[in-house]
Amino acid sequence: MTTTTTSPVLTATGVTMRFGGLTAVRSVDLDVHPGEIVGLIGPNGAGKTTFFNCLTGLYVPTEGNVAYQGTVLPPKPHLVTQAGIARTFQNIRLFANMTVLENVLVGRHTRTKEGLWSALLRGPGFKRAEAASKARAMELLEFTGLADKADHLSRNLAYGEQRKLEIARALASDPGLLLLDEPTAGMNPQETRATEELVFAIRDMGTAVLVIEHDMRFIFNLCDRVAVLVQGQKLIEGTSDVVQSDERVIAAYLGTPFEGAPGAEEAAEVTAAEAGAAKAGPTDGGATDSGSTEAGATDGGPANPGAANPGAARNEAQRGTTARTEDGQ
């Protein structure tokens, strides 16, 4: 495990993403250093996935830029992967009708060069490269525990295995930074534990990890640093302890109103956009009030997300999310 004193692998500066009137990500700065596991949390719709898409070039950020090891990346997904950032998707996006092995081999694409000619001529170089790719892919399947499923179609894997395969496929490009978008979504507790181990192992191989997750126990166990995104803005960034005890985070998750919430205007904007055609105006009190009282009443006030019963905390976090937009006003 390398120290964090080296220059960062990832530097995101002032990343902003607007969709029409909606600012999904607003001026977010984030560094990831080699050998680090960084968590990215935030309520649903906070803009975490959008931020990932900006990092990987799937979206061209409206403002700001992303640098990998000091070099600013062009917003083209294949160039980002080529540079050394690999990712998984929140909504699994495997090549469903390819085998498990083929999926990982596709991940090797940027690290191999054999073009059409060498495929047609099948020289010794081609065979060597192909064998090396296969060997590396099998190694990764071994690493993620999918080796015995190599010849299965990826669509036939169980849900948890599909998530693992996404990780194996991403690792195939030998990334310096791995972005995981909710890697344990839909997993049972054992699988989640196994994924935790897997992420540690990936870090130990020398790949920095930036991970989005709603499972607080998972995040706080794993991460050296956690950044909290609320309504597109970075609320706070720090170690697990700092983040867990920050009342603004608790508030953001649980929906307690507080002074100077960073997303206030933002939420108003969202409501305005949503009201859109109806021209109902940004202020409509009644319904939202009852919403927040209800949330407050059932949850019984602020709670520490990292408290003794993380499951319950997560539950509250999820429910708090619903109240969030309304409370923001």
Add this chain to the structure above:
Amino acid sequence: MTTDKTQPTPAHEAETGTAHTTEAGTTAPRTTWLRALTAAGGVAAVASTFLAWTWTAEFPGDLTVYGYPGGLQLLTLVLGIVTAVFALAALGLKGLRWLTPSGSTQALRLLALGTFAVTWFTVIAIAVDLGGMVNLEPGGWIAALVTAAPVATTFLLPDDTRPLCRPKQLPSWAEILIIAAVFATGLYVVNYGIQTDADHPEPFLGYLIAVGFTAVALVKAGLVSRISELTTAYRSTTLVAALITAIVFPFFQDKSSFTELGVNIAIFATVALGLNIVVGLAGLLDLGYVAFLGVGAYTAALVSGAAASTIDVKFPFWAAVIIGGVVSLIFGVVIGAPTLRLRGDYLAIVTLGFGEIFRLAMLNLDGTSGPSVTNGPDGIPNIPPLEIFGFNFNDDHSFAGLTLDSNGNYYLLMLLVTILVVLIFSRAGNSRIGRAWVAIREDETAATAMGINGFRVKLIAFALGATLAGVAGAVWAHFQSTVVPEQYVFAGPVPPNSTFLVAAVILGGMGTIGGPLLGATLLYLIPKKLEFLQDYQLLAFGIALILLMRFRPEGIVPNRRQQLEYHETGQLDVPGATGLKDGAVGVTKAEA
């Protein structure tokens, strides 16, 4: 007659009395009886073909002779034998059990239905063609009756479909012999179809019915899976066998027009396979593919030294082929570069437009509406015959007592191109670039996020497809010895047209090698043999494709991947991109 036919039944019963005890003692006596009756029915059907079915030789194939089956009777004869043999295999007759590795009932039903359909088709055709039932001799009535009986018995049989059982280990020479026999049979069956009388639709229709039912029966019996196991195990033997079969084809044709059918099939199959790289592997819908064939053909014609060519040069054939390919490649890149950056449907629209523009441009580059290049609607006729190393393709040549005529020469040349394209398809498909194509087809966003330069990879597929069409076009121009614009339309009654090619790929099976070859063969041969379809060909085409999409969306030859995609049930469902987001969060919530 009929009583005569029931006699074998007790005999078979006796034989199987011992055999069926080996089947774990589960066969009910009723089942045994029904199988024996089916076998008897098969034998009866065979016997009935030795009778006269009609009194006049006006019906194609001469079905008037006692003791000598002819024409459509032969199909009933063969199907009757096959039905009887499979029924005996179902009865557990020693030495025949290998015929039904995955169950016999479904195969028997299909065979019985096939025999019935062919026979009744013949009988009805006799009555209709000759104007009334009076034209049927007693033999025709008997045949109709005895082929109906097995349909009844097989549908009373219980279904015994089982997973493919382990084959008995055969020595490898025997397995290789089996492969050889399969190819020989295949060649015979194809020859039979090609050589049917094109003046009358009846023999070919009967042939289609017989082949269709038998093929499905063989699939159901598990024989096809068994054979594909063998061909995978002996890959190089299979390739050699396929090659030999293809090479000897022209030597078996007694009419030059049959060989010509072969050349055309080879050309269209090759072009369809080239299109399959674009459509099947990379998932790009190219609706103007025929234009690339045209580019190759026109280019080759222009440099062929034809008197009508506006360019006064005569390139050797190899140079013409290369130039045809290269010019096609250039057009491919010019068309592809701007459109492949966009997603999906734009390519279909642009290629559709390109196809039409090509045809219109060829029509108008006649010296009056535009520069004089192509002679407009007259095209470039009288392309001189090919000559490679003094081997003139329009002359007959004899080797070892076998004569190869002009069509035969072109057939072998075209076969070379087919082999080249098959090689390119399989090598490119099974490599880094091929995987990238499939990945793009499966999920373009994920593919680019895995580091694939989508535009570049798609352009390579598109350009490769165009080049292969150009090469085939260059050969085609020489074979036809003329090129005219009207050959290159989007849809029309005569192949090649873009619809024909796309349909061949879809019908045969996308992403496979065998699919487009088979698809093009069927789509070319059927209209050729059934000329009455001519006016309704596009309608029949459309109906066939709709039926296919409904019942076998993966095509006749399924890609392993797609077969699973369309037919696997009870599989873990991968939720769609949008559904999953909610689903995933939902699970997290529920779990918390």
